Amino acid sequence: MLRTQQKLLSCSARLRKPIYITTPIFYVNAKPHLGHIYSMLLADTRIRWEQLTPGKKTFFLTGTDEHGLKIQGVAEKEGISPKELVDRVSQNFKVLAETYNVKEDRFIRTTDTDHVEAVQYFWKLMESKNLIYKSSHSGWYSVSDEAFYPESQVKEIVDEKTGLTKRVSIETNNEVFFHEEENYFFRLSAFQDRIIEHILLNKDFVFPPQKSSELLRLLKDEKLDDLSVLRPSSRLTWGIEVPNDPSQKIYVWFDALINYITAAGYPRLPKNPELNIWPALTHIVGKDIIRFHCIYWPAFLMAAELPLPQQILVHSHWLSNGVKMSKSLGNVVDPIDLSTHYGADPSRLYLMEQANIATDCRFSEEAMYQRRALLLNKWANIGSRIQGGKFLLTRALEKKRLGVFDNFELLYSEHGVPKNKKEVLQLVNKLTESVNNLHSDMDAHMARFGQMYATQRWWETVELGNLLFAAAEPWVYSKTLNDDTISEVVRQKHEDIMDFIVYATSEVGRVLSICISPFMPELSKNFLDHLDVEQDKRDSRFCKFGEDSSYGRELVPGKLMGKVTKRH
Structure with a gap:
């Protein structure tokens, strides 16, 4: 033996x-x-x-x-x-x-x-x-x-x-x-x-x-x-x-x-x-x-x-556009310059997205630029969609706390826009499942230093969050809120549907931000600050849809990812 x-x-x-x-x-x-x-x-x-x-x-x-x-x-x-x-x-x-x-x-x-x-x-x-x-x-x-x-x-x-x-x-x-x-x-x-x-x-x-x-x-x-x-x-x-x-x-x-x-x-x-x-x-x-x-x-x-x-x-090592980096070729990537130009967090995320342990990683500045743009257009977009204007996140969060959304499927079945009810309800269920499994799925990859696969799984939930918002079209319901030809009951139901989509989108953003915080600690902090998530509720215990009902009480509309000002 x-x-x-x-x-x-x-x-x-x-x-x-x-x-x-x-x-x-x-x-x-x-x-x-x-x-x-x-x-x-x-x-x-x-x-x-x-x-x-x-x-x-x-x-x-x-x-x-x-x-x-x-x-x-x-x-x-x-x-x-x-x-x-x-x-x-x-x-x-x-x-x-x-x-x-x-x-x-x-x-x-x-x-x-x-x-x-x-x-x-x-x-x-x-x-x-x-x-x-x-x-x-x-x-x-x-x-x-x-x-x-x-x-x-x-x-x-x-x-x-x-x-x-x-x-x-x-x-x-x-x-x-x-x-x-x-x-x-x-x-x-x-x-x-x-x-x-x-x-x-x-x-x-x-x-x-x-x-x-x-x-x-x-x-x-x-x-x-x-x-x-x-x-x-x-x-x-x-x-x-x-x-x-x-x-x-x-x-x-x-x-x-x-x-x-x-x-x-x-x-x-x-x-x-x-x-x-x-x-x-x-x-x-x-x-x-x-x-x-x-x-x-x-x-x-x-x-x-x-x-x-x-x-x-x-x-393994890094290649620049598929070629080994060398001073003579002039293709050496300076990590300090990279961070200065694209920002520390987008650079952190990009390098971990390319972290294929077993084979040489490939650096491409074009890919770096595209991934940073995607980050802003997809993840940051989830936060910017639910702030200010016709959408009131504070109201939506209060309705969640009051149990207004406890039977959303029935509410939407009776009062949702007819053209894509089935698609929206399927997306709600799929998104909820994706959010609920996100931390455990990423954890399985991270346990084996699969940062590349963990971030791929994260992007899946980002995409679903954007898909739900686009398919549910909450702005359609906002148009009926001042329509005197519609009954007060119907207007209220439409407001509830709109607020649920806003709430669901905020939940996606909240859990996404917690799960990506090891990769982008500063930008995720800004996102969670923006939602007014309490400091002791930014860990794995709260990576489930609806798990945190306390955030947003002091939420003030402002620029996502920027400095957040709170009322005191």
């Missing part, structure tokens, strides 16, 4: 413990790009989604990776210290998060004091377990990846610029050079079978399934070499010092990966499961760092006898 290294928590403990989701920590040697905000938004929207359920505790970690030769080299060129450099450029990623309203619980930096202490403690633990040893080493080294690769993981290509042949990593396509040195090694090979075993026992450990299959093939076909975990201080000055050996600096990945447990309080992890965020529910990583997170990191945790994360989500 297969064994698993994972230390399983009891079911009740899992229900109580916080939901912990991480992004990669981003290397600060380059300007933030679309892939960085993509990782952040996958985490942020999932965390915000979980927070729609009262009582759920969450923890969201992102941050920056700040050690290594690349940082050292850039600092030398600029004539400044590496610390001065990382203090400056790490802010680029904080600004990116703030621009997109990403609300992390901690922005960790590998230069943080508690992280340095955690790494050095981890190093001493590995030494005490005889899992680190000294030996000479030669192999193909990538400065960009800060990693050695075996012969099986490199290939020869022709450089497009120089026309010369060079070797690159198959996984990252970054150039490698043959290098030999005396080094310290972590016994990675000792954990190969246990990693394979864990993946086989935990089908969603690496997600999506294609990435899990690829990883298993690699682990079964390739014998893992032990991992070089030090660099001589003579070559690498910018890194965490090895305890009791100032001549060596700790390898950047042995440093960086530990950030996930640093944030949990390692080496003093809380014993109370309600306070201990480790193990993480999900690490979100790009496909270019799958080896580090799905092989090295599980081995480190197994060595330390710590539980593994429940899942490592491996997402």
Whole structure:
């Protein structure tokens, strides 16, 4: 029988413990790009989604990776210290998060004091377990990846610029050079079978399934070499010092990966499961760092006898109009410029609508423009249709509270416009069902990071809301309200029908706004403020048609999505 290294928590403990989701920590040697905000938004929207359920505790970690030769080299060129450099450029990623309203619980930096202490403690633990040893080493080294690769993981290509042949990593396509040195090694090979075993026992450990299959093939076909975990201080000055050996600096990945447990309080992890965020529910990583997170990191945790994360989500990259983004092609999308031009919330929604985890996502500015226009014409239109003029939402909401709409089907059957009674009643039923199932349907997708599918389901309800309003034609009934040739009873019935359509449309807008709030936190807040929905009624408990009967009491006509003024 297969064994698993994972230390399983009891079911009740899992229900109580916080939901912990991480992004990669981003290397600060380059300007933030679309892939960085993509990782952040996958985490942020999932965390915000979980927070729609009262009582759920969450923890969201992102941050920056700040050690290594690349940082050292850039600092030398600029004539400044590496610390001065990382203090400056790490802010680029904080600004990116703030621009997109990403609300992390901690922005960790590998230069943080508690992280340095955690790494050095981890190093001493590995030494005490005889899992680190000294030996000479030669192999193909990538400065960009800060990693050695075996012969099986490199290939020869022709450089497009120089026309010369060079070797690159198959996984990252970054150039490698043959290098030999005396080094310290972590016994990675000792954990190969246990990693394979864990993946086989935990089908969603690496997600999506294609990435899990690829990883298993690699682990079964390739014998893992032990991992070089030090660099001589003579070559690498910018890194965490090895305890009791100032001549060596700790390898950047042995440093960086530990950030996930640093944030949990390692080496003093809380014993109370309600306070201990480790193990993480999900690490979100790009496909270019799958080896580090799905092989090295599980081995480190197994060595330390710590539980593994429940899942490592491996997402693909972004293409611009179907082509890989590159500076030379001039098709790199700046996420800050994107938000500035289209707004943070429409940009958030668009990037999550395109979030196909398993395949490369396709960015198109034309599509971005069209989706933003659709957002205004469809979702915002639901709110603008029911405010001011001939429609009085406050009156409609009061009638709902008084029970006037309790038997709308009979009311409409007797007094509705003859030409499309059946269609309207069918739409009312279909819309009510769609609204009532919206949160649970989206939740099923969000549980597997299916933001793309969750937003598609949301748009279905948006369309139905607009269809009902157009088919029911509430403006037709408003024309009879001042018609003296019609009896008072009939006029009242027509007003009730009109008010029900206004109320139903407001209910659609209310539930839609709650369900889309993890994707568009500011615009959804404006919509709900516009409806005067109470702050404590903006969660999953109220995502049903007619569930909230208290809103709209202080409603004042005004511009939807803009500043709302209330009477006091």
